[in-house]
Amino acid sequence: MFQNFFQLQANPFGTNPDPRYLFLTRDAQEALACLTYGIQARKGFIVLTGEVGTGKTTLLNKLLEWLHGYRMATAFLFNSSLTVPEFLDFMMADFGIACESPLKSQILLRLNRWLLERYRAGEAAVLIVDEAQNLSREVLEEIRQLTNLETSTEKLLQIVLSGQPELEAMLKQPQLRQLRQRVNLRATLHPLTIEEARGYVTERLRVAGANGQEIFAPEAIEKMHACSCGIPRLMNLVGEHALISAFADQDKRIEASRIEQVACDLGLNEAWAGSRTNRISLAEEPATEDVLRQLAAAVERIRGTQPGRRDPRERTS
Numbered sequence: 001m002f003q004n005f006f007q008l009q010a011n012p013f014g015t016n017p018d019p020r021y022l023f024l025t026r027d028a029q030e031a032l033a034c035l036t037y038g039i040q041a042r043k044g045f046i047v048l049t050g051e052v053g054t055g056k057t058t059l060l061n062k063l064l065e066w067l068h069g070y071r072m073a074t075a076f077l078f079n080s081s082l083t084v085p086e087f088l089d090f091m092m093a094d095f096g097i098a099c100e101s102p103l104k105s106q107i108l109l110r111l112n113r114w115l116l117e118r119y120r121a122g123e124a125a126v127l128i129v130d131e132a133q134n135l136s137r138e139v140l141e142e143i144r145q146l147t148n149l150e151t152s153t154e155k156l157l158q159i160v161l162s163g164q165p166e167l168e169a170m171l172k173q174p175q176l177r178q179l180r181q182r183v184n185l186r187a188t189l190h191p192l193t194i195e196e197a198r199g200y201v202t203e204r205l206r207v208a209g210a211n212g213q214e215i216f217a218p219e220a221i222e223k224m225h226a227c228s229c230g231i232p233r234l235m236n237l238v239g240e241h242a243l244i245s246a247f248a249d250q251d252k253r254i255e256a257s258r259i260e261q262v263a264c265d266l267g268l269n270e271a272w273a274g275s276r277t278n279r280i281s282l283a284e285e286p287a288t289e290d291v292l293r294q295l296a297a298a299v300e301r302i303r304g305t306q307p308g309r310r311d312p313r314e315r316t317s
Helices: 026-040 056-069 084-095 104-120 137-146 166-171 174-181 194-207 218-228 232-248 256-266 268-273 289-305
Strands: 045-050 073-077 125-129 158-163 183-189
Touching: 026 045, 026 056, 026 158, 026 183, 045 056, 045 166, 056 073, 056 125, 056 158, 073 084, 084 104, 084 137, 104 125, 125 137, 137 158, 137 174, 158 166, 166 174, 174 183, 194 218, 194 232, 218 232, 218 256, 232 256, 256 268
Parallel strands: 045 158, 045 183, 073 125, 125 158
Antiparallel strands: none
């Protein structure tokens, strides 16, 4: 379709969390370093937070790619709306641990023995939970108790909780103070600055096979950043629709006017107009939480317009 027209080998703005397209901003670099260090140093509990669409799942997939390269055992929980028995069953299955008994005591005993075997072999095991803000208090308490699986000096299981800012709010609840006290490292992803947005678009085009031609005018990228508040997922939606629109018109160069029209069609201009900083660049004024939540709602409305999309939390092999 439009890939051949723009001499691309792939869609540069797909919304799947493909680690090949991870753009390492300073936030992303610090977050990835925090996660890898925490796992290698067996810190036990690490929390990653960021607004909707800021690239948390893509970063987690990059982390998984790194972990698999070192042959570390991983369990990636992408459906956080589970009961305690479902959570334990999913974790054991993803780790590849067989347990004949359905009793919780036997499951934990089998898990502890398996972790000790890996520890003695010098190997780590990592549990990653995405969308952790949706976990029930009971499951969070179960996860906390998993940190009790330890030797006298180190944690046997490394746990990464990733979620929206609501996750941090949850951890501040008095009932979860024991869990909060066990969090040793934290990392946060923020929306892109205008400079990062320019690099983001350029890098995604490069990975998709662009030969250096200027597909997006500089003003078009600035408009993409403004109408998306610098949220990568929304920039991808605008970018993909702009490429389709330009292809339909047989236009090799995307100008700011096309981005504005696409954003309007997607309802993003409406969301941006609702802010008190009406159409002011994020480089001049950070987006408020209200604006970000409006944009998150816009994403949900738009998702249905993407045919054949996979769930972005779906694990890739």
